[in-house]
Amino acid sequence: MTIATLDRTQIATPADIRAALLARDEIALIDVREEHEFAQGHPLFAAQIPLRRIDEEARWRIPRLATPIVVYDNGEGLAHKAAVRLQGLGYTDVRELDGGLTGWREAGYELFEDVNSYSKAFGELVEHRRHTPSLAAEEVQALIREKADIAILDARRYDEYNTMSIPTGTSVPGAELALRARTIAPDPDTTIIVNCAGRTRSIIGTQSLVNAGLPNKVYALRNGTIGWTLAGQELETGQVRVAPEIDRDGIEEARVHARDVAYRAGVKRIDWAALDHLKADVARTLYLYDVRQPREYEGGHLPGFRNAQGGQLVQETDHNAPVRGARIVVADDIGARADMTASWLAQLGWEVYVLDADWSAFSLETGPDGAPTPRTREGRYKRPYEGTDNQAAKMQAYLDWEYGLVDQLARDGTHGFFVI
Template identity: 45%
Template sequence: MVEQISAHALRALWRARDEVAVFDAREEGPYARAHPFFAVSLPFSEVEVRAYDLAPRLSAKIVVYDDGEGFAEQAARRFSSLGYSDVALLEGGLSAYQKVGELFRDVNVVSKAFGELVESIRHTPSLSAREVEGLIRAGADAVVLDARRFEEYHTMSIPNAVSVPGAELALRVFDIAPSPNTLVIVNCAGRTRSIIGTQSLIDAAIPNRVAALRNGTIGWTLDGLALDRGQTRRFPPLGKEQHERALAGTRARAARLGVATLDAEAYEAALATRDRRTLYLLDVRSPEEYAAGHAPGFRSAPGGQLVQATDEWVAVRGAKIILYDDLEARALSTASWLTQLGWETAVLSPQAAAATERGASPRRRPPIVAAPGATISPEELVSGRDNFTIVDLSRGPVYRASHIAGAYWAALAHLERDLATLPRDKRIALVSPDGETALDNLARAQIVAARGAVALAGGTQAFGALTSENARWLSEPDDSYKRPYEGVDNSQDAMQAYIDWELQLVAQLANDGVANFHVVR
């Protein structure tokens, strides 16, 4: 029988900064409607794919919960089958937790609440959309730096804005705004990355006046102003003098916060503790730089996104984080924020490890060995198409954007229920983007498929021709939360509600009382 932990005991672990990872075993939709503060979304059907990255130490304490659906028990079994030795269920699930702690909505709440706390304590300066639009129209000596991922910037952006993802700001600002008289305006889609980006530049002691675009592209849209589409402006090449200035500012800030820079000997000593202390190795440079070469064992986690959405990379509270950046300033800036977010964070000296690995992030999960007959190749699926019903297990938005023609979408959380609605005269072919999620959940399909089920080897990425037309939904998709700050088709009511929600996070954070944040003035 799986151990249980009470909500009171769990909150005591958080307050004591002990190691614990808490996973919501439901889909992202229900998670985004209500969850404990430090809970991380990990649907039970994705445990095998994502667990090792989110919780790399097998002896770390793992807590899983749901809201009475039975998903937590399935998640616990999957964690145990992967070798995790300290797995517990949250006693009474979400309803029991609600009696002793706050429930938060939305995603990446820890980072968003922290951003609001930073603004309230540091009085981070900001300008309204109308004020910034007036400056742009007047040709003022000002630059607008977009702190989001380039893909978000490319979708829609403030006129004249330049893409400078968050961790790059303190490194690149002197090349973009060489005059100390230039006003630097930082924007994102909503509030968090604008606040953190602006404060990063202020904390790096740049001579320019800096301000956030209040409420980002949402505020711009709500004020009836037009956004650009498809822009590609990026920061210029880094100058040597500008790099030295960036290092001076970020090093001084990191030193005041007690961020250590590890030489080779200190790094090896940290690695030697990995069986006793969870350790995350994260490369905060751009994904392109990471793919070209990175230090062994490090995962790609671009710095601005790491601060904005820490729970997408790091789940074990109380763990230690080591950051890598061959230019150092991005790691120092990121570490300064993670330290204030409550993580023990250090920076690996660029001289301490060579960037010798190439390609994707390392994963500890061993290759999946499929049983004979469990998979089908793309060529076999094409030639025998009439004998199969194809069922896509991608996230809803991924399926909507591209899927195999004629494929149905099924909710992973309710796979057995959805498959039972299909005709029983054909075999089921499960597909997912890389094939792993399909293979992980094949046994569930085989139980209910009258003619049997197989998984597509290599996934839809190996299949070839995909379409966005004629989506076929076996049930209402609730596996993904539609973020009101991404894309260009959000309603004004949803955007305004999102801003209103962010503005009340500081009060909810104070009422909950488990954060352990420390914003340094």
């Protein structure tokens, strides 16, 4: 990437950043404003770390000190302070975006709204390319009323499900779907309906089951709990239904199908020796993620692996891996969840590997992974799909925004996504 100098401050132009993204070079493009401002508009592959959180978050989220980092704001005077702070933390390649967000816009490049934008745009691309089947809220309500042979699987985190959920729904977060759906709905005549709060996790969850060859009819709940609410239908609160345990035969069947999906997406499998080889490459950033549920992770995990539930790792990739162009290795003790997660990360353009190792050969660590303390509500962007008090107009505007993401991806032209 070209470096210019202006008043002794290194800068990168919007064209430099675009070139790096197209070449799949490593780059961390960091918006140092608060999340609410970030959500009003940002480049597709930007990640967000507010200035006040740099000391706490930067070393965790950008682990390699030589990573090329470009910081920007929208004229608030935050970017230079952030650059100085990052240099003080030991980062050696820190630059400011020439002209900030205004410079990006004036260069003719796209600005994306909301948070986790490129994962959401990818979800829309998946539906567009694969015609992922879906049912409207009114159709699902009718099936519930008729006591039809259906199973509603909620692909969000358990805490989101517990806050509010579709009636009769069961919590089966993200990557757990491919592992547990056959156990929940063993009869191939049972229709499976996957929901989330909006669209992305419903689409990805439904398409995961289709990709894995589930014999059942599988549909996404179109527009998730937002669509349910806009249809004037009641949500449940405080539900605790979770997927049952899965037996050995079920595990093996899920593993075979998920591995096939990962293979079709071009995912590579590595052993511990190959992982050590990747770790030794100091010129590349490497993220290691255990994609199981937090309780499983905390009960025993491989050394050096962080925790990110598989579905959330796909939904919130910009948060978990803000260095675009980095490598990602995923693992779980069964395999199916890692394979399915990796299949989506590969389609999102990541160099991703599944660790294929005998966990019994290692001394497992216990407890949480040491991630930075959660952010407070200060500066937070209020999602139009969380909680139970959202305005109908904002929910509809959010859906309208998602519908336009496929066209916006095409205009932006840097994504490199593919859909199997």
